[in-house]
Amino acid sequence: MEEKVIICKELTKQFGNFYAVDKVSFDVYKGEIFGFLGANGAGKTTAMRILCGLSFPSSGEATVAGFNVYRQQESIKRNIGYMSQKFSLYENLSILENIEFFGGVYDVSRKEIKERSDKLIDDLGLQKEAKKMVGGLPLGWKQKLAFSVAIFHRPKIVFLDEPTGGVDPVTRRQFWDMIYDASASGITIFVTTHYMDEAEYCNRISVMVDGKMEALDTPGNLKKRFSVESMDEVFYQLARGAVRKAD
Amino acid sequence: MKQLFVFIRKEFYHVFRDPRTLLIMFGLPVVQIILFGFALTSEVKNTDILISDYSQDVQSTKVTQKIKASSYFIVHEAVIGNREIENTFKKGQIKCVLIFPPGFSNDLFHNGKGQIQIIADGSDPNTAKTIINYLTSIISSYQREEFPAAATPYQITTEPRMLYNEDDNGSLNYIPGVMALILMLVCTALTSVSIVKEKELGTMEILLVSPFKPVMVLIAKAVPYFLLSIVNFSLILLLSVFMLHIEVKGNLLLLFFETAIFILTCLSFGLLISNTTNAQQTALLISMMGMMLPTIIFTGFLFPLENMPWIFQLIANIVPSKWYFIIIKNVMLKGLGLKYVWKETLILIGMTCFLLAIALKNFKIRLQ
Numbered sequence: 001m002e003e004k005v006i007i008c009k010e011l012t013k014q015f016g017n018f019y020a021v022d023k024v025s026f027d028v029y030k031g032e033i034f035g036f037l038g039a040n041g042a043g044k045t046t047a048m049r050i051l052c053g054l055s056f057p058s059s060g061e062a063t064v065a066g067f068n069v070y071r072q073q074e075s076i077k078r079n080i081g082y083m084s085q086k087f088s089l090y091e092n093l094s095i096l097e098n099i100e101f102f103g104g105v106y107d108v109s110r111k112e113i114k115e116r117s118d119k120l121i122d123d124l125g126l127q128k129e130a131k132k133m134v135g136g137l138p139l140g141w142k143q144k145l146a147f148s149v150a151i152f153h154r155p156k157i158v159f160l161d162e163p164t165g166g167v168d169p170v171t172r173r174q175f176w177d178m179i180y181d182a183s184a185s186g187i188t189i190f191v192t193t194h195y196m197d198e199a200e201y202c203n204r205i206s207v208m209v210d211g212k213m214e215a216l217d218t219p220g221n222l223k224k225r226f227s228v229e230s231m232d233e234v235f236y237q238l239a240r241g242a243v244r245k246a247d
Numbered sequence: 248m249k250q251l252f253v254f255i256r257k258e259f260y261h262v263f264r265d266p267r268t269l270l271i272m273f274g275l276p277v278v279q280i281i282l283f284g285f286a287l288t289s290e291v292k293n294t295d296i297l298i299s300d301y302s303q304d305v306q307s308t309k310v311t312q313k314i315k316a317s318s319y320f321i322v323h324e325a326v327i328g329n330r331e332i333e334n335t336f337k338k339g340q341i342k343c344v345l346i347f348p349p350g351f352s353n354d355l356f357h358n359g360k361g362q363i364q365i366i367a368d369g370s371d372p373n374t375a376k377t378i379i380n381y382l383t384s385i386i387s388s389y390q391r392e393e394f395p396a397a398a399t400p401y402q403i404t405t406e407p408r409m410l411y412n413e414d415d416n417g418s419l420n421y422i423p424g425v426m427a428l429i430l431m432l433v434c435t436a437l438t439s440v441s442i443v444k445e446k447e448l449g450t451m452e453i454l455l456v457s458p459f460k461p462v463m464v465l466i467a468k469a470v471p472y473f474l475l476s477i478v479n480f481s482l483i484l485l486l487s488v489f490m491l492h493i494e495v496k497g498n499l500l501l502l503f504f505e506t507a508i509f510i511l512t513c514l515s516f517g518l519l520i521s522n523t524t525n526a527q528q529t530a531l532l533i534s535m536m537g538m539m540l541p542t543i544i545f546t547g548f549l550f551p552l553e554n555m556p557w558i559f560q561l562i563a564n565i566v567p568s569k570w571y572f573i574i575i576k577n578v579m580l581k582g583l584g585l586k587y588v589w590k591e592t593l594i595l596i597g598m599t600c601f602l603l604a605i606a607l608k609n610f611k612i613r614l615q
Contacts, residue, residue, distance in 0.1 A: 052456050074458060082456040086449030092264045093257065104253030105457045133264075159456075 003030040005157055005188045006051065011060035013046050020046040022211035023060065028157075033179060033189040035202030039239045043211040044192050045161075051190070052159055053077045065156040078106070081150040081158035081187075085165040087142050089149060091135030095126060098134055099149060106153035120148050140171030144178060151182055158182065160191040164198065176201050196231040207235060210244045250459055254467035261441065262471060268437060272475060276429045276483050283421040284491040291377045296343040297323045297335060302351035306361065313389045314345070319381050336368045343367045343378045411496075411580050422487045423575035424548020427568035429483060430476060430506070431513050431542050436534040438472050438517025443530040446521075461610060469514045476510045477503070496582030505578065505588070508595050509571040515602035516567075522609040546572045570594050 006028035013021040021043045028034045038044045049055045051064050053073035062069045065079040089098045096117060103113040121130050124144060134142065143163065151158050160179075164172045176198065183189050191202065199205055199219060206216040215222060215238055222234045262268050298314070300307050315322045323341065335341045346364040348354075355361030365382055367375035411419075442465075445451040454464055480503070487493045495502065517534065524530050543549055545563040552563050563569050570591045577583040585592070 054455060077456060077458040080456070082453060084449055084452050086452070088449040088453045090257070090261070090450060091448070093260055097257070097260060101253055101257045102453075102457075105250055105454070105459050107250060107458070 004028065005030050005065055006034075006190070007061075007063050008051075009061040011047065011050065011062050012058050013043075013050060013055070014058040019211045021050070021057070024208070024211075024213045025060075026206060026213060026216055028188060028190060030156075030188055031183050031186050033183050033191065033201065033203045035199050035205040036190060036192045036208070037199060037205060037235060038192075038208030039242055041244055042208040042239075042242065044208055047208070048159060048161065048190075048192070051076075052080060052082060079156045081153065081155035083146050083150040083158065083160050083163050085162035087139070087146060089134050089142065089146055092133055094131050094133055095121070095137075095145065096130050098145075099152060102149050103152055108153050116152060120152070124148065140167055140174070143167055143171070143175060147175065147178055147182075151187055155187065157188040157190055160189065162192055162194060164193070164195065172198070196235060199231045199235070205231070207238045209238055209242050214238050214241075251463060251467055254459070254463070255470050258441070258467060258471040262475065271437065272433055272479060273482065275433060276479055277486065279425050279429055280422075280483060280486045280490070283425045284487070291319055291374055291381065293321055294319060294343070294374070294378060295321045295323060295341050296345060296378070296382075297325060297327070297341045298345045298347070299325060299327050300347045301326060301349040302347050302353075304350075304352040306352040306355055307347040309393070310347075310363070310386060310389055314382070314385055317381070317385055332366060341368075342371070342374060343382070345382065419493060419580060420576075421548060422483075422491065422493055423572050423579060424546055426480065426483055426506075426575060427509070427546055427548070427571045428539075428542050430480065430510060430571075431516075431538050431568050432535065433479060434472060434476050434510055434513035435517040435520065435538055436531055438468060438514050439520040439524075439530040439534050440527050441472070442468055442518065442521035443524055443527050446525050447527055462607065465518055465607070465610060469518070472514060472517075473507075473510055476513075477507065480506050480510075493579075495579050497578035497580075498584065501585055502575070502578050505571070505574045505592060505595075508592065508599065509567065509574075512567045512571075512595055512599045512602065515599055515606055518606040519602055519609070522606060541566050542568045545569055548572055567595060567598050570598075 004027045006026075008027070009025050010023045011021055011025070012019065012023055024043075024047060036044055036048070046055075050057050050062065050069055053064070053069065053076040056070060064076045067073075067075040067079070069076065090101070093101065099117045099120065100113055103117070108116070121127055124141075126141075126145075129137065134145070137145070147158075147160075147163065150160075164175055167175065172195075179189055179191070179201075191198075193199060202219065204216065204218050205222060207214050215225075215234070217225070219231055223229065223231065226234050226237055228234055228237070262272070296314075298311055300311065311322070311324070314320060327335065327344075332344050335344065344366045346366070348362060348364070351361050351363075363386065365379055367379055369375050442451075445454065451464075455461060484495070484502075488495060516538075520530055520533050524533065545552070545559070545566040546568045547563070552560055552569070555563070574588045574591045574595075577588050
């Protein structure tokens with residue numbers, strides 16, 4: 001039996017009469033690349049906020065990396081990484097300084113920071129740029145760097161919120177190579193995306209519609225179930241039924 | 248603790264690498280001090296006046312010499328008619344005309360009454376009043392020297408003294424006000440912008456998802472700006488002492504203590520502003536424009552608060568810089584101790600706590 005790193009049971013988030021997340025249940029396994037799809041307004045962000053320890057669910061149960069989302073938010077935060085579609089490193093800090101800062105925030109020891117950052121810069125081939133300001137790097141490199149920083153403290157799970165928005169296809173491909181590497185090293189990837197070609201790269205995909213999880217399976221099985229050729233059509237068939245409008 | 252240190256170091260990198268921040272932080276005080284210290288002075292120096300002497304006798308010449316000897320005036324001499332006086336003012340250079348009527352000495356000795364007419368350009372009332380005061384006092388001191396214990400044995404003479412400002416140094420009143428203004432602008436604007444910047448860039452999300460506590464974000468933001476503001480204040484103080492020759496009469500430690508409290512008030516204001524907005528420009532606009540005018544008007548260093556309608560006097564009470572201004576004036580210029588300013592100090596502390604409480608309460612954890 002594979003180890004489960006995220007367990008959700010009937011997870012619900014209610015704002016007044018509005019169910020942003022409505023009795024959602026799913027498990028995510030260790031090292032898995034888990035695609036989290038849904039149209040805008042389907043409740044993805046709300047669910048992700050709960051799993052990241054930023055807000056409390058209204059009812060239901062969930063554990064992330066073995067910690068309870070009601071009582072152990074602090075421990076959850078220590079064990080996850082996060083990267084958003086917005087580029088989120090400091091532009092007027094050098095690559096090294098950014099790494100040192102985020103390493104420091106996650107309480108990585110100084111010695112570890114030194115060792116890991118040397119290796120990271122070697123791997124990315126950024127030796128010459130290490131002391132240059134991040135602001136001057138091309139966008140593709142920035143995103144790769146941001147991902148490396150997000151997993152720098154060796155989290156159990158990394159949440160990627162539309163990480164490849166605005167990036168060219170070649171860089172996106174390279175970015176997904178990094179994701180595969182991270183997954184192979186045992187880090188669980190929880191990723192939201194609007195690119196259906198990227199959805200195909202995931203081990204399993206979930207699709208949220210109006211706060212409910214309407215589908216959860218491998219890309220291959222989903223295509224079979226809906227008897228269509230591409231994930232695009234799977235998503236379209238599911239999302240078409242949505243009542244809620246994106247805000 | 249180590250996390251906090253890492254964060255504070257990062258903030259210093261931001262400050263020292265951003266020329267605009269540095270300019271606001273250290274350029275603004277220097278410019279303001281120079282502007283208020285030298286340009287904005289109520290003193291009248293080297294003013295052009297015209298003496299129109301119809302009598303040209305011993306006494307009128309002596310008075311003229313006496314006026315010439317003072318450093319306040321550049322004296323032009325020409326005998327002009329009544330109609331020409333207005334033309335002279337219209338040209339703008341001459342601010343005052345002094346007229347000795349014909350037979351000035353004669354009148355003085357035989358009728359016991361010599362008359363001099365002073366006509367000033369009233370379109371600038373403050374300057375005009377000051378000029379007239381200067382001229383009157385020069386003439387009356389001439390009279391005392393020339394005719395000691397004159398005809399009337401009973402004389403009342405006034406002996407004015409400007410306590411705490413014996414040299415009539417005009418920048419004296421401005422400096423504490425400028426200090427309040429600069430600290431208010433710099434602390435509030437820079438703190439709010441630095442937090443809102445993180446929101447705008449998306450780094451705030453990353454910080455909130457990290458184990459770093461949100462309250463610590465606020466502390467880490469406040470510490471560098473607090474330290475920089477203290478440095479800033481020292482700079483203003485040095486400029487005032489060495490460039491504007493203002494003597495610090497009070498306890499320096501007390502001065503810094505009071506300033507530290509005021510800086511905290513401003514920082515809390517900055518934090519509060521940063522909570523209510525998501526764009527750097529909005530934050531800057533609120534803190535610069537929104538703070539500048541009330542500070543200038545209600546602090547009382549340009550316009551005396553006592554002359555305002557009661558409603559404005561009431562409003563002035565909620566402007567923190569008003570209290571700071573009073574404290575600094577008392578401590579720096581009069582040399583008073585904490586015993587005399589504890590009330591104002593308590594008010595500032597109260598305001599700080601109040602602002603800080605709202606700021607912390609409103610600091611929302613947001614992820615969008």
